[in-house]
Amino acid sequence: MENLGLYIHIPFCKRKCLYCDFPSYCSMENYMIDYARALCIEMENKCKGKKFSTIFIGGGTPSYLSMEAWKILKETLCKINKYEDCEFTVECNPGSFDRDKLEIIRSAGANRISIGLQACQDELLESLGRIHNFSGFLKGFEMARDIGFENINIDLMFAIPKQSFNQWKETLETVNILKPEHISCYSLIVEEGTPFYKMNEEGKLVLPEEEVEVKMYNFTVEFLKKNGYKQYEISNFSKENKECKHNLIYWSMDEYIGCGASAHSYFNGIRNKNEDNVKRYIEKILSGLDASIEKHKNCKEENMEEFMFLGLRKTDGIRISDFKNRYNINIFDIYGSVIRKYESLGLIKIQSDKIFLTEEAVHISNSIMSDFIL
Ligand code: SF4
Missing domain, CATH: 1.10.10.920 (Arc Repressor Mutant, subunit A)
Structure with a gap:
């Protein structure tokens, strides 16, 4: 079996987190239905004749997509040719889904969800501009287990402004009790163009010292190892055989097809990037055009x-x-x-x-x- 991944980008968020430089936008809910229709057209065109070993719906916040938009997407997703053991992940943010939403995501074929938590302390979540608190996350996690998701990733972040080593330790210990199959731990990067960048320039961001950040990372590796998580990538840890197959496609230079605004593909040696502007992406696809704006054949x-x-x-x-x-x-x-x-x-x-x-x-x-x- 050849590895082939499908990435689908959902560029909508309820609110923009203060550190985020991903291609995602708030106050664009009116475009959700047309966006889902456009995505279906692009998927049908690009997936024809191909069989996928992984599907990853990321964003943005895929779980923020409306039920109507999910119903449209589901029809096409169910028709995509997948291997029997296809890993099908959907990114979900607490505060943007309820039971009905998770059920439609599952009935669209998803067998893995990735939940963005970042930290267990409400004051840190608030300072990041996250829309949820810890108890909202917990409710969502338990709901996902109850519905039958047996493969769950939790995204965490360390070196957050004002975060102490003990708070990071507490976050890891709390998450470990939940026994997710996969944990991602990224350190906060202050990216240009974000509110955090401006705050940092103005000296208003109190970031942990570099040695604290190193201590946090070293503790993470040691703690998760002790608790049965295998580190298989710099920032990613999983239980036995629960590595994220989709990310392994990226890191192994295998091929993937990207659909949606800002989505990237790597297929037949060509790297391809789609239009960033959501409105223009929809217009192009609905009028039968190609949404790609950059094509590069790697030497x-x-x-x-x-x-x-x-x-x-x-x-x-x-x-x-x-x-x-x-x-x-x-x-x-x-x-x-x-x-x-x-x-x-x-x-x-x-x-x-x-x-x-x-x-x-x-x-x-x-x-x-x-x-x-x-
Ligand atoms: S939810 Fe994710 S994609 Fe959306 S703004 Fe926050 S970090 Fe960015």
């Missing part, structure tokens, strides 16, 4: 670079034989000196067919990966 060097810096995010790293099969060249002819350099520093390990970063390398992974640019 061999770009493919090799991406294979390395995406692959090295995984704790399993990359396979020497996979590199050879894809690019018809020995990896050491291209990257021998970089690999040997980091191996001698104890930051890269070579183990039979595998090359991967050591635990010590994770904190400086970005600078290591940039050395793989040709």
